[in-house]
Amino acid sequence: MVTKEQITEDYKQIQDEICAALEQLDGQAGFEEEIWERDGGGGGRTRVIQNGNIFEKGGVNFSAVHGELPDVMMKALKVEQNDFFATGISIVIHPNHPLVPIIHMNIRYFEMPSTFSDGQQPVRWFGGGIDLTPHYVFDEDARYFHQQLKNVCDQYNAGFYPRFKQWADDYFYIKHRQETRGIGGIFYDKLVATDDLSWSDIFEFSKSLGRSFAPIYTELVNRNCNKAFTPEQQEWQYLRRSRYAEFNLVYDAGTKFGLETNGRIESILMSLPPTAKWLYNFQPEAGSEEAKTLSLLKKGINW
Template identity: 80%
Template sequence: MITKEQIAADYQQIQDEICAALELADGKARFEEEKWDREGGGGGRTRVIQNGDVFEKGGVNFSAVHGQLPDNMKRALQVQSDDFFATGVSIVIHPNHPLVPIIHMNIRYFEMPSTFGNDQPPVRWFGGGIDLTPHYVIDEDAQFFHAGLKGVCDSYYHDFYHRFKLWADDYFYIKHRNETRGIGGIFYDRLTANDELSWENIFDFSKAVGRSFIPIYTELVERNRHKQFTDEQQQWQYQRRSRYTEFNLVYDAGTKFGLETNGRIESILMSLPPTAKWLYNYQAAPGSEEERTLSLLKKGINWA
């Protein structure tokens, strides 16, 4: 049986691999690391990259925390035990180029011992996913992104991509705007062992999702980083960043979990962009690339 210590150690290695590859891809900026301890148990490594050749701001965070869940989180997670352990890697990258997309990736593991005094097994599960938020939707890039994720999913279970793509469409949805945050990706939660998948299978899948980040994202960066762009396109980038911010502050479960469990604020909110704009009653020009992008921020588009 895999242990929580092994999971945390492998996640730390994935954080190291991703940071090294992103520094190489940017060519200028380097990650700054801050190690932190959580009051109540555990801690993590926050790594932030800023003001690079292509990455304006990004974070690759690792955490492994434990302690007691507040009552409101126990109700939200529908669990009984007080003690918990959670570990994971979380990434958000905001490029400085409007044709290079925002990307988010998260892999995580959650565990609670059995309730004291009974014989119930411990609660444990994996979760995670990757989603892409282009400022401008480029069809070929969207197809490449989803094909890469489908390949990872298909190598572990035949319906992972279909299930997790639908889940991402529903999860990364800005209800008050009636639009998806981007072009989706995959999202899964509470993934546990069953007759067809062992804990080792699920853990290997979690690591494969994490390690798919670099080959997929660096390809999208290289495709677009040298393209010319206008000031108007950059202003649109800032407008789209505001939608990203709204989702993370209103709906994102990871943000809520971090805040409710006394997490480190700087690490939790590293997902926010350095610059965003809220223009009153903005309307994209008819027939523009901006209008086309808005028309593609919908659930159910089959990019793969």
């Protein structure tokens, strides 16, 4: 049986691997680490990289927390017990280059320990996902990104990618803007063992997804980080960052969970960009690369 202790240790190792890869990729900045404890139980390791050669701000955070769920979260999760354990890794990287995309990844595990000993069906599941938010959408990069995610999914279940891709399209959608946050990726939640997939299979899928992050993002960064860009493109980058901030503050489930369970505020809001702009009623020029990007921020594109 896969235990929460094993999951915790493997996630910590994946955090170490990703941080080492990103430091090598940036070539200048290193991660600052802060160990923190949660008042209600557990804690984590917040690691932030700032003002680098490529990364203006980024975080690779690990947490393993436990305690009692607030009533609002019990209702949201549709559970009757109030004790919980949750562990995971959350990553957001904001590059300083407008042609290098923002990237986000999360892998997580949740359980309610009391349900393992009282004769009820245990409450436990895995969740996660990875998505890309380019300031400018390049077709070849989008196809590469989605193909790599499909390759990971297909190792475990041929139905994962189409199902999780649609889930990401629906989840990473800014309703009040009627546009997707970026080009999507995959997203899944409450993934449990079935006749076809054991808990070990799902755990291995979670780890494979986590370990796909560094090679995928390294390729995308290296494709674009040496390209010249204009002040106007940088201004567009700040506008696209504002959409990212809007989604995370209004819709993101992880942000809500962290705030409702007395999580560490600095770690929760690490996902927000260092600089963003809201210009009134900005309209890109027809036929521009900016207009093309907006036209591709919609659900259901088969990359």
